[in-house]
Amino acid sequence: MNRSLTRRQQEIYDFLSQHGSEFEHPPTLDELCNALGLSSKGSLHKQIQALVDAGLVEPMNNQRRGVRLIQEEDHTALPVLGYIAAGHPIEAIEQRETIQVPELLRTARPCYVLQVRGDSMIEDGILDGDHIVIEQREQARNGEIVVALIDGSDATLKRIEQRPGEVILHPANSQMSPMRFSPDQVSIQGVLVGQMRVYH
Template identity: 45%
Template structure:
């Protein structure tokens, strides 16, 4: 909605004040800036800015309760991604296909199909992947050395580890000195995806 010249001036003042001070001015400070002796008049102008969607009151009845709404900000696109089960950050365990989904920002998605897995174990803590986290995975069958992958071992167990290939040997490297490196002939390991994000609840 359009603004009157005075409303536009007040909005610009609130923006500048908030940028410099880190918080919004009071109604009295707005009135002093524009030589408005009546707080009721200031309240009316501010109320119009709120009703038109330029401001919001984040703490009603507080003296500094105004918050600027960024009208230029683009809404974050959200995509539902399936949680396919649990993956071991330790020794391989069976991954179960649950029927759950999680909402993720679209920018988190990989180039291919994306899915999520819950993590069990602490073998990847130095890569900031901890027990109880959820990893976001881009489905891929090829990985570069050093990437954190979801690896299917012997066709029936899955683990999350750093991936290294040395000739015909695949090394699955933990990121925790308490866990041993696992090495397999290449025909026993199949890359199922590369980790592109980690979610954690606090």
């Protein structure tokens, strides 16, 4: 889809990117002309139409200040919802953040990313600061590592064991003990499908 833009179109696109991050409202055609050193908004309009056709700018049907860039979503990116530390609610990140996730590390189902806090899974090779990829689903098989919500408030990352009448959450840290709950206390938020770590 990223067809080649002409030099001028690229210039206009770059200016729009720049402008969009600085000002709340898109510019008018006249303002654009002024900024780009053009004297004919008719010419400019033609260029912008090319960007619309290229799928980079929203179609502006007679709207004022309608020159808005289409923010094309990166299909390889997933939202980073926040931090997960054993025994605390998931701590949301202020502004919406995303991170690229290789296809290999995700599944066809909806996934999201959390950042790990703490050492509760250290013996399974999940360290403090790691990014983990979670597949969003409400059921898990025994032995899977899940994001579990306890009593509707506290989230934790543990290996799950579901027995008749009870649910056991196993940490991977010999200094911590498995936790037992009744099934109605525990709701599964997702299952671990990938993990990433930065060393630099």
